[in-house]
Amino acid sequence: MTLNTFKSVLFSALFLAISFAGYATEDSDNKDDKEFDANEMIMHHVKDAYGMHIITFNEGKEDEHHISIPLPVILWTENGLTTFMSSEFHHDYSGQVVVEKNGGRFVNVHEKIYQLNDGESVVSYDAEHHPVNAKMPLDFSITRNVFMMWVSFTILLLIFLTAARHYKKSENNIPKGIASFVEPLVVFVRDEIGKPMIGEHKYKKYMPYLLTVFFFIWINNIFGLIPFFNGANLSGNIAFTLTLAFVTFIITTFSGNKNYWKHIFWMPGVPVPMKIFLMPIEIIGMFTKPISLMIRLFANITAGHIIILALYSLIFIFKTEFMGFVSVPFALFIGIIEIIVTAIQAYIFTVLSALYFGMATEEAHH
Amino acid sequence: MTITGIAALGAGLAAIGAGIGIGKIGGSAMEAMARQPEMHGKIQSSALILAAFVEAVALFGVVAAIILK
């Protein structure tokens, strides 16, 4: 049964991908005047954006119109909090549409909001296309990444609170329904990540963080792969990975025991010159560990998105729909690999976090 | 050669290094699994972790290339 389901899902995915590719090719015929820029398209998809853009009809024509979910833009300027909906930019991210709010003029330049300096009404750029007469206000906007983060937040809460309620209801703790799906995963995190990496006695304290981070990363990785959400690339955004790596760093540093600090500042068991030599290395290592966590997740997920988008771009670069016969199977193949990668990267992040916690709490054993 | 070209070259070299490293890890892990199938799970997870460490180096290269771009 599962094999058949899998097959049908695979075929429908293939069919959808092919039909999308065909549709997209028709689209490209309509805008022959505008050269297709794969780099720009990919970067636009990979980066954050104001508003959930879903589809554009008649692109580059008179009656061009977009379907999208507008999201609130929240800015902190010198005049205080300024908020408006992202739809006020009318899907412009080239800096042409100026929004006036709360005594400031705002433009959207490549999905970054700039506030024009006083008296300016048109944004001007330097040679490298950076705005010169505008500055960036503090931006707390609910971008599509934040929006997707809240969607996954809600779904995680739904899944796990429902699962937890099952246990409360059942008398003999036998998992049923969603709980029987959740439990093996939770037990996996506990038995394959928590216990071996941190140790039998201390792992309990870190389990909530490990479980939360594992499922949070995993679900956001998966959402990044779903095309409807415009591939909101949350877990491939460095701000997201930075935050999680920072939390890991904070927990590691605060749970570091005497033995841990001794290993950093005065490595036991080596001669004194070596101790002095090792100290700066170990101190740098303290920071490179979370930094590598951050880079790893960011680069893996972003690379996956870029590869898939680049494969689809081939159709537009070669300007023939027959390229779809090459790029669609390849993209599908990469897509399937990416599905595995979503889980592996969540696992790696969690395992390494647990490993660092384990190092921080390890007792001297000599 | 432009700075972007050099950066791309550097990223490529980093990728080669990581490829060799991960290939060796994968090969040894496979061998170890064939020798001791009962240790399959443990070998697999340690191989994944080690691959992650090796991969981090390549990713640093890629990031350096992005910064220099």
Next chain:
Amino acid sequence: MELIKPGFGLVFWTLITFSILLFILRKFAWKPILGAVEEREDGIKNALASAEKARKEMENLHADNERILKEARTERETMLKEARDIKAKMIADAKDEAQAQASKMIEQAQAAIESEKKSAMAELKNHVAGLSLDIAEKVVRQELSNKDKQLELVESMLGEAKLN
């Protein structure tokens, strides 16, 4: 370059969202789920332990039974042996007694036979003596009816007497 420049807003929202998620899940999801799993594992462990204990007890009981059975068996064995001994002894005793009785009877019989024999002998002697006397008388009478012969006899008798 822009790719690896973290946006402040997203850092802010991620931190807040993640913290809230961690807090809620920790309190309302991980605690009950892990607690339930642990409880069940403990339950299984306890059940296994008690099963093991029961098995041990069973084993002990079995061993006891075995021991008792063994004891009973040895006891039976000894009892049987005793009985056999007694039987053998009884048989031997009976045999001895029978033998003694028999030999005594034989002795008595012999003694009786002896005495009978003696009396028979004595009777026979008397009878023989009488017969001999009769015969002798008849012989002598016949002999002595002839005078010569009487003389001859006296003479031989006298010759014998001389020798003495």
